[in-house]
Amino acid sequence: MTTLNILHLYPKEMNLYGDRGNILALTRRAEWRGIDIKVIPFEPGDKLPKKVDIIFGGGGQDSGQEKIADDFKRISSDLKILIEKGTPALLVCGLYQLFGEYYQPAGGKKLKGAGIFNLHTVASRDRYIGNIVLKSKKFGEIVGYENHSGLTFLDEFEEPLGEVVSGFGNCGKTDEGIIYKNCIGTYLHGPLLPKNPKITDFLLETALKNLGEKTELKELDDEIENLAHKVATTRPR
Amino acid sequence: MKKLSILVGKTVQKVSKLRGGSGSALPGLVIEKLDPEFAENILKQLPYGVVVVSGTNGKTTTTKIVTELLKSQGLRVFTNETGSNFFRGVISAMLKNIKLTGTFNFDIAVLELDEAHAVKFVEKVPINYALLLNAQRDQLDRFGEVDHVVDLLQKVAKKAKKTVVLNREDARIRNIEATKKIFFGLSPDLLKKIPSEDNLYSKTETSKLPASVILDKIDDKKSFFKIGDKTYSAELKLKGVYNSFNASGALALCQEILPKADPKEFVETLEKIESAFGRGEVFNFAGEKIELFLVKNPSAFQISLESFADENHDYMIAINDNVADGRDVSWLWDVDFSSLKNVKITSGIRASDMALRLKYDNVKVGTVEEDLETALKNFASQKGKKKRIFATYTAMLELRKIIFGRSIE
Numbered sequence: 001m002t003t004l005n006i007l008h009l010y011p012k013e014m015n016l017y018g019d020r021g022n023i024l025a026l027t028r029r030a031e032w033r034g035i036d037i038k039v040i041p042f043e044p045g046d047k048l049p050k051k052v053d054i055i056f057g058g059g060g061q062d063s064g065q066e067k068i069a070d071d072f073k074r075i076s077s078d079l080k081i082l083i084e085k086g087t088p089a090l091l092v093c094g095l096y097q098l099f100g101e102y103y104q105p106a107g108g109k110k111l112k113g114a115g116i117f118n119l120h121t122v123a124s125r126d127r128y129i130g131n132i133v134l135k136s137k138k139f140g141e142i143v144g145y146e147n148h149s150g151l152t153f154l155d156e157f158e159e160p161l162g163e164v165v166s167g168f169g170n171c172g173k174t175d176e177g178i179i180y181k182n183c184i185g186t187y188l189h190g191p192l193l194p195k196n197p198k199i200t201d202f203l204l205e206t207a208l209k210n211l212g213e214k215t216e217l218k219e220l221d222d223e224i225e226n227l228a229h230k231v232a233t234t235r236p237r
Numbered sequence: 238m239k240k241l242s243i244l245v246g247k248t249v250q251k252v253s254k255l256r257g258g259s260g261s262a263l264p265g266l267v268i269e270k271l272d273p274e275f276a277e278n279i280l281k282q283l284p285y286g287v288v289v290v291s292g293t294n295g296k297t298t299t300t301k302i303v304t305e306l307l308k309s310q311g312l313r314v315f316t317n318e319t320g321s322n323f324f325r326g327v328i329s330a331m332l333k334n335i336k337l338t339g340t341f342n343f344d345i346a347v348l349e350l351d352e353a354h355a356v357k358f359v360e361k362v363p364i365n366y367a368l369l370l371n372a373q374r375d376q377l378d379r380f381g382e383v384d385h386v387v388d389l390l391q392k393v394a395k396k397a398k399k400t401v402v403l404n405r406e407d408a409r410i411r412n413i414e415a416t417k418k419i420f421f422g423l424s425p426d427l428l429k430k431i432p433s434e435d436n437l438y439s440k441t442e443t444s445k446l447p448a449s450v451i452l453d454k455i456d457d458k459k460s461f462f463k464i465g466d467k468t469y470s471a472e473l474k475l476k477g478v479y480n481s482f483n484a485s486g487a488l489a490l491c492q493e494i495l496p497k498a499d500p501k502e503f504v505e506t507l508e509k510i511e512s513a514f515g516r517g518e519v520f521n522f523a524g525e526k527i528e529l530f531l532v533k534n535p536s537a538f539q540i541s542l543e544s545f546a547d548e549n550h551d552y553m554i555a556i557n558d559n560v561a562d563g564r565d566v567s568w569l570w571d572v573d574f575s576s577l578k579n580v581k582i583t584s585g586i587r588a589s590d591m592a593l594r595l596k597y598d599n600v601k602v603g604t605v606e607e608d609l610e611t612a613l614k615n616f617a618s619q620k621g622k623k624k625r626i627f628a629t630y631t632a633m634l635e636l637r638k639i640i641f642g643r644s645i646e
Contacts, residue, residue, distance in 0.1 A: 016382075021570030024597045061382040130564060145565045189567045194593055224596055224605070228589040231607075235558060235586075 003036040004207050005049065009057035010068045011041045014094055019058030021191030022090060025200045026054065033218045035204070044071035048078050052087060053207040055079070059093025059148075059189070069111065072098055076114035083116050088206040089183040090199075092192065096177070096185035097121040097150055117178050117185050118155035119170075125149070130237035132167025132188065134176050139198045141165075143232040144188030146176075152187075154178055161186050167237070182206045195229045197222050240339055242272035246332040264332055265325025276328055277362045279335065285312065285345035285494060287362060289393060291355040292370030292410070293386065294537045295483040297513045298475065299370060300349040302487040307345060309506040310491075310498050315343040323354040324361075345494070352389040359396040367397040368490045370483065372409045373536040374568065383409070394418075400493045402486055405448050419493065421485040422448035424463075427455065430478050430543055450489040452482050462488060462504060469504040474511055477544035517545075522640050523617040527624040531633050533562070535571035541627065546576045551622045554595075555585040555609060555632035562629040566590050574598040581619055584612035585632045610639050 008023060027037040040049050044067065060068070079099075083089060091099050100119040103111040113120075127149045134142040142162050151171040154160060160170065161177025161184055169176035170187070177186035184199065186192060193200040201217055209215045250264040268275050280287050290300045304316045317330040327348055335341045350358055358364075372386045387409045394401045394415040401415035405422035422444075451463040459470045460481040473481060484507055491503055512518055518529045530545065532538040546552075558564050566587050574595055581603040583591040592602045606612040613636060616624065628636055 018567030018570030021567070021594075021597070024570065028597050028599075061384055063384050145567060147565065189565070191567055191570050194570070194597060195590075224589060224593050227605070228587075228593040231587065231589050235564070237564075 001034060001036050002208070002211065002213055003038055004030060004053040004204070004211075005051050006037060006039045006054045006056055007049065007052045008039050008041050009055065009095060010043065010060070010064070010071075011058075012043060013064035013068050014058045014060035015064075016059045016061065016093070016189075018189060018191045019092060022056055022058070022092070022193040025191070025193035025197070026056070026203060029197065029200050029220065030204055032220055033204075035208075044068055048075055052082055053210065054203055055082065055087060055089035055091075055183075057089075057091045057095030059095070065094050065098075069098075072114070073112070076116075079114055080116050083181055083183045086182050086206070086210060088203040088210075090192070090203060091183070091185045092189065093148060093187055096187065097152065099183075099185055100152070103150065116183070117180055118158050119152055119178060119185075121150040121152045123149060124151050128168035128172075128187075130167060131232065131235045132169065132176070133165040133233050134162030134167075134169075134188075135165050136162035138179065139196065139202070141229075141233065142188070142192075142196050142199070143229050144186070144190040144192050144196075146187045147189065148187045161188075190232070195225060195232055197225045240337065242268055242275055243332065243335055243337055243339060245271060246275075246328070247337070250329065250332055263329075265328035268328050268332070269325060273361075276324075276331065279331060279339075279341050280346055280362050282341070283315075283343055283345055286365035286398075287346045287348065288366040288368065288490065288494070289355055289359065289364050289397075290347065290349050290368045290370070291352055291390060291393060292404075293352075293373040293534065294540075295370050295479060296349045296351070298480055298516050299368065299483040299487055300347055301513045302475075302484050302507070302510055303347050303368065303490055305510050306487060306491045306503050306506055307347065307494065309502065310495055312344045312495075313342060315341070315346040317348050323351065324358050327358070352386050352393075355393045356389050359393050364393075364397055365399040366402070366490060366494065367393050367415075368402045368486055369394065369404065369410055369413060370486060371404055371407045371536070374534055374571065387413070400490075402449075402490045402493065404486065405444050405446055408444070411444055411446065419489055420446055420448040421450045421482075421489040422446075422452070423482060423485075424451060424453045427452055427478060427482075430540075448489075449492065450485040452478075452485045455481055460484070460507075464488065464492070464500045464504075467500070469501055471504045471507045473507055474509070476512075476517055477541070479540045479544065480516075520640055522613065525617040525620075525624055527617070527626060529626050529628065529633060529636065531630065532627045533630055535568045538569075538572045538627065542572070542574065542576055545625060546578075548578055549622060550579065550625045551616070551619060552577060552580045553582045553584060553612060553616045553624070553626045554580060554591050555612070555626060555628040555636065556583070556587040556591045557585045557629050557632040557635075558587050559631040561631050569594045574600050579622065582606055582612050582616050584609050585629065588612075609635050613639055 030037045098113050100113045100117045102120050104122045106123040129147045132146045159179050160175035246264045246268045249267045304314045307314050317327050369390050394413045401418045404410045405420035453463045454461040458472050461470045575598045588605045588607045592605045
């Protein structure tokens with residue numbers, strides 16, 4: 001049986017808003033197709049494992065982000081290599097920002113990011129909170145819940161995850177998130193994957209393709225996923 | 238000025254009730270504007286002063302326990318009602334209990350306040366004691382992150398002139414500073430059953446600080462409390478390990494307030510205390526006995542499941558996402574539902590989200606029915622096992638309306 005290794009970045013410090021649901025979505029949707037999942041929690045000081053098939057990282061409290069900032073610098077060039085060679089990844093909120101070029105806090109010094117995504121983030125005084133719906137070329141309609149105060153600006157020609165149908169998104173313009181190679185960055189919690197199974201399956205399928213495995217995933221009954229998705233699009237901000 | 242404000246306040250209360258309101262917020266608002274020192278002037282005259290109970294989970298039940306324990310020792314206790322755990326709610330409750338002459342016949346006030354309102358309250362009104370239960374993820378869209386909540390509780394603790402009672406097993410809470418602080422805690426065995434914010438996500442170290450009251454053991458019937466070098470046992474009507482733990486906090490606090498009282502009498506009083514509104518309330522609907530549990534955040538839901546998920550019951554889960562519930566339903570993914578069997582129905586606005594969540598813990602769901610009344614009728618019609626409902630705040634209010642609007646009590 002095939003085993004996929006999911007690297008879960010800083011599960012202790014970066015675990016806001018049900019991000020564990022993303023891991024659970026990947027795990028179950030793989031298991032239901034007879035694929036084994038091994039989740040490797042990565043804590044500050046750990047050595048990066050040799051075999052990484054999918055990368056996941058969530059958002060954290062300010063204190064959590066401070067704790068991991070130095071360690072993240074240590075591993076960022078290795079993460080960049082993994083992303084460049086096509087490893088599928090999902091980064092939500094805090095780690096989405098850290099995968100960019102820099103983060104500019106209000107009044108403080110610029111914090112350097114991993115420079116994997118061509119984007120930067122600037123702190124703002126407001127918080128952008130509420131249900132959000134996107135339209136994505138790759139995944140169709142995407143639903144989620146955003147809660148951030150950073151404004152993220154993609155460089156020219158970068159591809160967002162989707163166009164904002166309702167909600168705020170990266171910086172109040174029309175875009176939300178980013179797709180670079182097989183790596184997705186986004187502000188969407190909810191958590192993102194359970195109600196957007198197409199994204200989950202994209203991550204799994206890409207991981208299998210990278211291993212040279214048969215990539216056609218078995219269809220699952222997504223009735224309840226689709227219903228929960230549909231209800232989420234009708235909810236007020 | 239004082240008598241005038243009381244008269245105005247009471248009048249506003251009547252008028253607002255006639256108009257169909259709960260009479261809870263508006264009178265408080267009027268008094269706040271008319272007589273900003275109203276609460277302070279009255280409460281500072283109480284011989285035992287003011288006690289604030291705060292924290293994310295367990296405030297309502299714990300406030301009730303403290304109130305009953307002090308009453309059993311002959312104190313006249315003023316307390317705020319459920320659902321009014323904010324400053325204006327306290328003022329409204331005071332208006333109901335004060336005579337037009339300004340007489341406020343109480344010895345002590347025991348007030349449940351949510352974290353943000355507790356800070357506003359202690360900035361205006363002097364307090365003697367605080368009982369701080371826990372800092373867990375609640376409505377992050379309202380309060381921000383857990384660290385921020387701890388900052389709020391620290392501000393409350395600083396204002397307590399006598400004693401602050403802290404949960405030893407919550408690392409963020411036990412490090413709160415105060416003039417005098419004492420602890421309530423758990424035995425190592427029970428520690429595994431009550432998740433704190435940190436050990437809900439990962440393991441954290443335990444503390445060896447001495448605790449005034451320790452919840453030592455729970456068996457099928459009884460809870461065992463270690464107070465000093467003696468152990469006392471009681472059969473509580475309040476079920477669940479977390480209620481017994483909150484009772485430990487209440488015991489520690491009441492012993493500080495009344496150091497001469499016999500701990501045995503306090504523990505005996507615990508046996509008589511009934512559940513507060515929506516915290517394991519039992520009611521009859523269509524001939525079925527149903528227990529109703531409020532769940533409003535992941536840690537509260539998790540500890541409810543630890544105590545109340547078993548094979549002998551059928552379950553219904555009702556999840557709304559109205560503002561009072563929190564619009565964001567992500568928190569459901571921080572709860573581990575794998576201990577749950579026999580979920581007959583999920584309901585509420587986010588019935589489908591709940592069913593989806595259960596699917597990913599491999600828990601089968603009978604029916605998904607958004608409409609609460611249809612769901613409740615369907616649930617009650619399934620004869621056999623005893624029944625339990627977990628519901629978010631507004632779902633619980635709606636269910637109560639359906640139940641008590643129809644049944645002849």
